Amino acid sequence: MLSKLTFATLALAGAASAAVSNGGLKILAPGGxxxxxxxxxxxxxxxxxxESTFPQFTILINNSDTSLLTAITPLIAVEQNYNCNQGIASNLITQPVGTGYTIVLADILNSTNIYAxxxxxxxxxxxxxxxPTSNTPVDQASATVSKGTSSNVVGQTGSPTGAGSGSPPAKTGGAPSLRSSSITAGALVGVAAAVAALL
Structure with missing residues (x-):
């Protein structure tokens, strides 16, 4: 059963509000x-x-505008904190063009326990x-985050393409391993039920 505080946090995840962070975990990009x-x-x-005290988390995307996104959507089931960044493959970016999206980092066993x-x-x-890559803030407490192109992508290989001058920020120091994203049916049902209760 979700608490009223969890419902409020999930609702705020798609609203125009300041970033939420716990345990030193804060999302540097995207946002703003x-x-x-x-x-x-x-x-x-x-x-x-x-700065984060959480060793791992789930990555989700949310939007309070249900015409753009009907439910909070898992992108990565288990992400290791030490990676500092994660590329999300184009086949997972199925959300339509629009505003008000937020990234949510949550407990891997209980996605209603939101970290950031x-x-x-x-x-x-x-x-x-x-x-532009210069727009991405740098995590001052970690030398592993830098600006540049990314090969750390879940679901596909290759660099991002785009018409702009910038590219997604990347982690330095060796090529990261590629993995596929998988979310259990039970986790999806639980998240869908939580969002449905908000409506």
Missing amino acids: DGLWWIAAQQNNVVWTCG VSDPFEIKALSAGYP
Whole structure:
């Protein structure tokens, strides 16, 4: 059973509000006016791995506008904090162009236990191009986060493409291993029920 506080947190995850963070975990990108995603393309999530006390978490996307996204949607079932960033493959970016999206980092066993929520961001058309890499904040407590292109992608290989001058930020120091994303049916049902109760 979800608490009223959890419902409020999930609702805020899609609203225009300041980023939520716990245990030193904060989402650096995407979020805000200068850090958007490109529809149906590879995009990155970057977080403060150097300050976080959480060893792993689930990555989800949310939007309070149900005409854009009907339910909070899992993207990565289990993400290791030490990765500092994760590329999300284009086949997982199926959300339509629009504003008010947020990334939610949650407990892998109980996705209603939310660790961090990004600032709201926009998913733009391919013609917008990626945001400039200089827009991405750097995690000062970790030397592993830098700006540049990414090969750390779940679900596909290759670099992101886009019309803009920027590209998603990347982790330095060796090529990361690629993995596929899998979410259990039970987890999806639980998240869907939680969102349905909000409506």
